[in-house]
Amino acid sequence: MTAYLTALAGGLLIGLSATLLLVLNGRIAGISGIVAGALRRPGLLWLGNVCFAAGLFLGPPLYRLAFGAWPALRLEASPWLLVVAGLLVGFGTRLGAGCTSGHGVCGLARLSPRSMVAVGTFLGTAVLTVFLQHLLG
Amino acid sequence: MMTFLRLLAALGTGSLFGFGLALSGMVDAGRVRGFLDVAGAWDPSLAFVLAGAVGVALPGFRLARRFGRPLLEVCYDLPGQRRIDWRLVTGAVLFGVGWGLAGFCPGPAVAALSFVGTPALLFVAAMLAGMVLHDRLVAPRLAGRSAAGGQAGSLPGAAR
Structure with missing residues (x-):
């Protein structure tokens, strides 16, 4: 039960953050776009992206300040698998122009048909990937 | 001054986003894979993260559209791709x-x-x-x- 409540509460905060970023700075909270923007040539827009990414990094330490422990994290993937997965996530989110936040949260909230197709596609291949991994053991 | 506020807003909203990720369980890669494991030991709890986030952002974005422009920036920077x-x-x-x-x-x-x-x-x-x-x-x-x-x-x- 608690898992559902914390998931919902965290989701509400994520939605609030995306709303505030749009209302204040006029930007869409798409993490892949923001992180890629932090890799571009230094400038004001770049600095904004770096600040948002730094905030993301500060999220877990703030959680620890509030609750006295780090958030739970289980990571089963081997180092090689992490590298392959990271390459796919980096390349794929740039080619598809968004990830779970840009297409998932913001795109769905904007009722964007492109984002609905993207979310259906990446959820589908992610589910299929986990299924095949378990099948092949 | 406006620039400073914009950067502060980016840092603040980024922190809120990161805190939300930590609280929701989205940072837990194992739990995410449990959520994706529909045919196995499925853990549907993370669906509530997306539901909560879209539940706030949908009316929030509508509200933002009512203002002609963002509070700290000249205009909205929205995806134009259709x-x-x-x-x-x-x-x-x-x-x-x-x-x-x-x-x-x-x-x-x-x-x-x-x-x-x-x-x-x-x-x-x-x-x-x-x-x-x-x-x-x-x-x-x-x-x-x-x-x-x-x-x-x-x-x-x-x-x-």
Whole structure:
């Protein structure tokens, strides 16, 4: 039960953050776009992206300040698998122009048909990937 | 002054986002994979993250549209792309495979850097390499090709 409540509460905060970023700075909270923007040539827009990414990094330490422990994290993937997965996530989110936040949260909230197709596609291949991994053991 | 406030807003909203990721369980790669394991030991709890986030952002974005412009910036910077093309779908396919393999998507991976060290660093370094590979090598070529085919300007990211 608690898992559902914390998931919902965290989701509400994520939605609030995306709303505030749009209302204040006029930007869409798409993490892949923001992180890629932090890799571009230094400038004001770049600095904004770096600040948002730094905030993301500060999220877990703030959680620890509030609750006295780090958030739970289980990571089963081997180092090689992490590298392959990271390459796919980096390349794929740039080619598809968004990830779970840009297409998932913001795109769905904007009722964007492109984002609905993207979310259906990446959820589908992610589910299929986990299924095949378990099948092949 | 406006610039400073904008950067402060970026840092503040980023922190709120990161805290939300930590609280929701989205940073827990194992739990994300449990959420994706529909045919196995399915843990549906993370669906509530998306539901909660969209539940707030949907009315929030409508409200933002009522203001003619953002409070700290001259105009909104919204995606102008409308077309559903092979790039969108191929990109989403590749992203989904990577997300399923490790259980990390970009936001949680950056957040996890602050407390899991090496494994998160490996993933994020590879992710940045994948982004640079697309933005510097592949996107310019695709833009050149589609410009020849009369579809210039259909790549977000590439033209910048």
